[in-house]
Structures are given as structure tokens and as C-alpha cells.
Amino acid sequence: MLQDNAIVKHMAVPGQHYGAAESAKDHTIRLKADETIYSEGEYAFAIYQVEAGAVRIYRLTPSGQRYILSFCGKGEWFGLETGNVRTDFAEAVCDARITPFRANRNAVVPVDLLNIALTNLAKAQHKQLVITEQSALKRVAAFVHEMADGHPGDCEFDMMMSRSDIADYLGITVETVARCFTKLREKRILCLKGRLQRVVRLLDRDALISLTI
Amino acid sequence: MLQDNAIVKHMAVPGQHYGAAESAKDHTIRLKADETIYSEGEYAFAIYQVEAGAVRIYRLTPSGQRYILSFCGKGEWFGLETGNVRTDFAEAVCDARITPFRANRNAVVPVDLLNIALTNLAKAQHKQLVITEQSALKRVAAFVHEMADGHPGDCEFDMMMSRSDIADYLGITVETVARCFTKLREKRILCLKGRLQRVVRLLDRDALISLTI
């Protein structure tokens, strides 16, 4: 397994951290909203760190349904796979900047891959809990909570994702997402602003959290 | 993050494979059904490989709901965490044998932690797809499919898990699980045997797979 993995084969040198010897860090890439970073089936030659904006990682089911596995915000890593072929798609949610880390010949990778893998595993497990156990309202509340965590100390922030993104992330429909946001508004837990209603002003963080439990 | 992780700190030496220098492999542990391996909050000092039987990894929500993150069968690894404290529980599903790999002082770990982490991540992502996108019948079909994959070439096998285990794994109720098994029987996709109806005889593998799509 490991031997077949292009990224891991060349890059797996944990213990080395950013700034190590010969860096495999490339220049930052600037992306427009919805721009594709990589697609399923492509050869995986790099992992990425988000510098600004957000990225969605998703799969398409045989029936064409999109399922968003995760959103990656500032500082988060994506693109680390088991094999050397992409199993999912990566796109910019909005205008974004990302930094690729390629496997150069003999280059030491300045990142801790194990730590990235474990962090992403923990993220995936947490999402399992959210999705499985909870009602639509709780899922949306958990999503808002997750977004709020990405903006610590800020009671107003832009989610950037469309209702459709949120729906495909939480495994519910756009209509249900909209209804849940309406309920959160009615409960005076948040306000929505902006033309697309994607800017959240958090009114009652405690009530939000208590919903997710 | 990495520095706080007892397991990773001492064991993270990928590139070294089984059989390397000074092994941290311990003796096999024999477990009775439902025996606890570790609990949430405990200090994490080892990872484990399943030799025989099956193990369930689960969390308890604040409301006391059990949510099973994964079942680990023969050959699979569990217990690799981001931090040095257990975030979940591990129990034997049935009588089982597991091998712990501890962090000895200066011991080289004979396993590839990154590979384990990535495999578990892929498992978690696949489970997200199953749980999110599909109806109860599809979830149960996917579960049976997963179990069947653990017994390649065998059209009859023991699932070992109770209906309650399956329910908590798939995020549905016991009653729904039972109804779905009834439907699968009615569709002549499988038979159930044994006192507890946990032995599956697969009659139509193709039909089962086509259900999960």
C-alpha cells in the first residue's frame, strides 16, 4: 500500500517540520470561486494548505449526487490520500489562496503528514457524529458552530458556502437547510445578512451550542 | 500537537516496517465478548491490531447515546489517536484476540502509523457516504456488504454484532434494522441463521451490491 503511494513515498518524513532542509513548498496559488484544484482519477502529486478562503472536498456518487466530505478553512490541509490517484474532487468555495507541497526528487517535506492524517481523521469522525445522530436542526446548528469556531472571538462572519453546499455537506436538502436557518432566526440565535444571506451574526452562542448536544 | 501525543511521539517512525529492530510488539490479548479494551479519558499508550474476532470503537454523547464509529475485523488497526488521551471506547464485539504495540523507551515501532491513519481516514470517509446519502435499507445493505468483504469467497458468515450494534453503527433504530433484514430476506438476497439470526447466508451478492449504489 505505502509503496504505491506517490505522495507518501516521497514525502513521508515525519519529524521534519516546516523550514527543514530542501523545501518542497511551491508558490501560492490564487483561485477564483468554484475553480477546480483537482479531480477524481487524477494523479496525486501534492498536498495543499489553505492560506485564505475555503475549499470543498467532495465525491460524486454513481447516481450523480454530490457529497461534500469536508470544508477546509485557513490553515487546514487537504489532498493527502492513501493511493496515488485522487478519490475525490477539490474546489475553491470562494476566492481563495492555497499552497501546494509537491514531492520533489530527494526533497525533504517540511510537514508532518501523520499529524495531518490524524487531524483529518478526527474531523471525519466528528462529522460522523453530527450527521448520524442528529436532526436537521441539530446538523445545521453544528455546522454554524463549526463555522463560528473558524472565526474565534468574532460574532459576525461570512459562511461563504451556498445553501446547496451546506445541504450536500450535511446530507439534507436545500429546502430543509433554509427552514432550519429560519428556525434559528426565529429562536433569536442568529441573524443573516447580505444579499445571499450567508453572513451570520451570532446572537446567542450558548443556545447554539446547547442545540448541538 | 504532535509533541503532546504520547503514541506518536515515541512511535512515529514510518518507513520502518514490521520486523524492524527492537520490536514494541506485546503478547496477544484474549478478550471475552463485550470486554473493554480502553475507555474515553484514559491515557493512550498503545495501538492495537485485531488478530481474531471483532472490536467496536464508539463514543457516548452527552445524552448517553452510543455511537459506533467503526468495527475493526481481523488485520485492522485501532487506537491511534491525535492526542495522548482516549477520545472513544474500544470493546470486543465477541470473543477476540488483539495484539498491542506499546511505546517502549527507544523502541522502534514495527508499523507504519501514517498508513494506518490514512486507511482509517478512508474508512471513515466511506462510512460518511453510506450514512449520509442513503435510506435505511441501503445502509443495512452496505453494512452486510462490508461484512461480506471481510469474508471473501465465503457466502456464509457470522456478523457477530447484535442488531443494537448495527443500529448504533448505522444511525438508525433496532426496529428499522430488523425490518430491513426482513426486506432483504423477502427479496431473496440473504438468509439468516442461528439463534440470534446473526449468521448471514448470501444468496444474491449482485442484488445486494446494486442496492448499495
Next chain:
DNA sequence: CGGGCCTTTGATCCTCGTCAATGACAGTGG
């Protein structure tokens, strides 16, 4: 024989998916 555990089945309620329509806003072309 009686009690406990597990599974199954039935009846009812409620949440969410589906279908349909509306409104707000941006961009385009006349």
C-alpha cells in the same frame, strides 16, 4: 417453570424529502 435477553412485527406520529411557486437581485441585450 419463570425471567431475561434479543429479535421481530404492528400501529401511530412526526420529520424531512419532494414538488411547486414566489421574491430578491445581478447581468444581458434591446
Next chain:
DNA sequence: CCACTGTCATTGACGAGGATCAAAGGCCCG
């Protein structure tokens, strides 16, 4: 400037699927 179109969010009506509550049957064990 205005009509037209497209996109996105919201809301309503309806129906299906699963949760919940309740009960019964099989099997093991005391």
C-alpha cells in the same frame, strides 16, 4: 432605461419513510 433570464433563498403543501411506543415469540439460564 426596461424587459428578460438566470441564480439563489425561502415558503407552502403533501406524502413517504423512519422513530417511537407497544407487544409478542424464541431461546437460554436459573
